[in-house]
Amino acid sequence: MIPEPPPVIAEPQEALEHREANEYLNAAQNLLARGDYEGSLRESQKVLSLLKDQSPADTAIFHMGLVYAHPKNPKKDNKRAIFFFNRVIKGYPDSAWVEQAKIWVGVLDGVEKLKQVDLEIEERKRDRSR
Amino acid sequence: MRLSLFSRLILGYLPVFGLVMAVSLYALRELQRFDDITQSILDRDNRILDYEKKLADSFLSQVRYERKFVITKDQALFREFLKFKSDFEGHLREALEIADSNVAELLSLVKQDYERYQQLFDKEMVQIKGHREYPQGWYTREKNQLTDKILGLLEKVEAERQQGTYNKVRELADAGGRAREGAVTITIASLAFILILSLLIARSINKPISVLKNKTREIAKGRFEADLRLSSPPEIGELAAAFNFMCRKLSELDKVKSDFFASMSHELRTPLTSIKEGTGLLLEGVGGATTEKQRKLLTILAEESNRLIGLVNSLLDLSKMEAGMMNYSFEKASLAPLIKKAVGEITPLIEAKGIQLETEVAERLPTVKVDSERILQALRNLIGNAVKFTPKAGRVKVAARSVTGKIEVSVRDTGPGIAPENLKAIFDKFHQGNSNGAFSVNGTGLGLAIAKHIIVSHGGEIWAENHPDRGSTFTFVLPC
Numbered sequence: 001m002i003p004e005p006p007p008v009i010a011e012p013q014e015a016l017e018h019r020e021a022n023e024y025l026n027a028a029q030n031l032l033a034r035g036d037y038e039g040s041l042r043e044s045q046k047v048l049s050l051l052k053d054q055s056p057a058d059t060a061i062f063h064m065g066l067v068y069a070h071p072k073n074p075k076k077d078n079k080r081a082i083f084f085f086n087r088v089i090k091g092y093p094d095s096a097w098v099e100q101a102k103i104w105v106g107v108l109d110g111v112e113k114l115k116q117v118d119l120e121i122e123e124r125k126r127d128r129s130r
Numbered sequence: 131m132r133l134s135l136f137s138r139l140i141l142g143y144l145p146v147f148g149l150v151m152a153v154s155l156y157a158l159r160e161l162q163r164f165d166d167i168t169q170s171i172l173d174r175d176n177r178i179l180d181y182e183k184k185l186a187d188s189f190l191s192q193v194r195y196e197r198k199f200v201i202t203k204d205q206a207l208f209r210e211f212l213k214f215k216s217d218f219e220g221h222l223r224e225a226l227e228i229a230d231s232n233v234a235e236l237l238s239l240v241k242q243d244y245e246r247y248q249q250l251f252d253k254e255m256v257q258i259k260g261h262r263e264y265p266q267g268w269y270t271r272e273k274n275q276l277t278d279k280i281l282g283l284l285e286k287v288e289a290e291r292q293q294g295t296y297n298k299v300r301e302l303a304d305a306g307g308r309a310r311e312g313a314v315t316i317t318i319a320s321l322a323f324i325l326i327l328s329l330l331i332a333r334s335i336n337k338p339i340s341v342l343k344n345k346t347r348e349i350a351k352g353r354f355e356a357d358l359r360l361s362s363p364p365e366i367g368e369l370a371a372a373f374n375f376m377c378r379k380l381s382e383l384d385k386v387k388s389d390f391f392a393s394m395s396h397e398l399r400t401p402l403t404s405i406k407e408g409t410g411l412l413l414e415g416v417g418g419a420t421t422e423k424q425r426k427l428l429t430i431l432a433e434e435s436n437r438l439i440g441l442v443n444s445l446l447d448l449s450k451m452e453a454g455m456m457n458y459s460f461e462k463a464s465l466a467p468l469i470k471k472a473v474g475e476i477t478p479l480i481e482a483k484g485i486q487l488e489t490e491v492a493e494r495l496p497t498v499k500v501d502s503e504r505i506l507q508a509l510r511n512l513i514g515n516a517v518k519f520t521p522k523a524g525r526v527k528v529a530a531r532s533v534t535g536k537i538e539v540s541v542r543d544t545g546p547g548i549a550p551e552n553l554k555a556i557f558d559k560f561h562q563g564n565s566n567g568a569f570s571v572n573g574t575g576l577g578l579a580i581a582k583h584i585i586v587s588h589g590g591e592i593w594a595e596n597h598p599d600r601g602s603t604f605t606f607v608l609p610c
Contacts, residue, residue: 113201121194128186
């Protein structure tokens with residue numbers, strides 16, 4: 001006699017989405033570790049399309065900030081990184097990533113200001129040499 | 131004071147030397163000015179421009195590190211800031227040392243603003259070190275304003291120096307133009323001065339030399355008056371004195387010569403004439419009957435006396451001519467009768483030698499101004515010479531024609547001719563003209579020399595030519 005398979009117990013929709021979101025997040029982190037920055041951003045974006053205001057959306061946004069701040073990313077963009085870190089700070093004030101996001105914003109903002117100083121000085125030098 | 135030629139030349143060329151020195155000194159002075167201006171551009175203007183760039187660079191670097199330090203509070207950036215601060219202050223100090231008043235004024239303003247900038251930053255440093263909240267934006271604006279001001283002043287320094295360099299280059303161009311005009315003016319003036327001076331010196335030398343030359347011509351014409359009055363330059367004066375001395379000596383010599391000719395005429399001709407006359411009388415039988423042998427001897431004596439008288443006369447004539455003491459009495463006459471007379475005189479000798487004589491005198495021969503006796507003497511000498519050298523049964527041709535304002539007379543013979551090297555020397559006294567010894571003819575060697583003197587004294591020319599076949603032609607021309 002063939003035994004009967006166990007009955008399928010339907011998971012609640014919310015739990016299913018959280019599990020799926022965590023899978024996307026894990027994938028995003030793995031892709032980042034492998035240097036696939038575009039893929040990592042796509043996986044993070046999937047998390048956001050599943051969960052807008054709930055955890056781990058804050059982790060996904062923080063992760064996207066990291067991808068843009070990553071020094072090896074050919075599309076490294078400090079301003080976009082600051083934008084994502086600021087979204088974590090403002091959109092998820094209770095998130096565990098807020099403090100780290102603030103540090104990143106401070107560092108990247110400083111870098112941008114230094115860059116701005118260099119640009120201004122170089123422009124002045126160029127003006128003088130004309 | 132009479133200046134010698136040497137002194138004149140030295141004194142004359144001293145101003146020239148002075149002018150050349152003046153031109154050289156002027157050129158040297160202008161070159162020194164060019165050098166000074168060029169050096170000033172290189173040493174001052176270019177260095178100020180260099181310092182201006184260094185000041186701007188070090189100040190901007192200082193601003194860069196100051197602003198980065200304010201952002202990051204990183205001490206390494208502050209140390210870089212201090213390094214450029216030290217550079218800036220060093221450059222500013224060195225620039226102020228070589229700057230002229232205008233640039234120094236601008237650099238002083240730079241220094242003032244820079245000190246205000248430093249004071250602001252020092253105050254901000256106090257705030258930063260105290261970790262206090264402070265109006266960073268206000269500090270930034272103030273510092274930016276001062277930065278703009280300092281950089282603006284440095285730009286003015288650059289513009290000022292560029293203008294200064296431009297002005298100096300223009301000054302160089304103007305100075306070059308002035309130097310060129312000055313040099314050209316001085317050179318033209320020098321050349322004019324040298325020309326005038328040379329003319330004056332040359333004139334002061336030439337004038338007495340010209341007087342000397344004229345006096346020499348007078349001496350050549352036989353006027354020996356010692357009347358040359360030249361005292362300057364001293365060298366020419368001495369020459370003039372020597373000339374006068376020479377004239378006096380020549381005059382004395384001339385008198386001695388005249389006395390000699392007078393004496394000779396008397397002392398030689400008189401006894402010869404006596405011998406000739408005595409011999410003639412003896413031949414005529416005045417001294418009694420003479421034997422045939424005695425008559426032969428007397429005839430020889432008479433002929434030799436005649437020959438001797440002729441020789442003495444020729445010698446005296448030639449001497450007078452050479453001494454310029456022969457007197458000529460010129461009057462208009464036709465040469466045809468003279469030729470006819472000369473030919474007639476020699477006819478007996480021609481007939482004796484069996485020579486054929488031709489005469490070809492052009493009709494209506496113009497008259498010439500001549501001393502007839504002397505021209506007749508020249509004709510006699512030339513025809514006699516031709517007959518003398520023409521062998522028996524030979525030919526002599528005497529021709530006369532008019533040739534463009536002159537009368538040409540030629541005597542052609544069929545004698546032995548003249549050696550080519552003797553064609554000119556044939557007219558020298560005592561020159562025997564037979565060429566190759568085929569003819570041995572006795573003669574005094576004075577006839578042609580006398581003929582040449584006579585023709586030349588008439589303003590004419592005489593020459594001899596050989597003929598390709600045989601014989602020679604003696605030709606003279608006289609101006610109409």
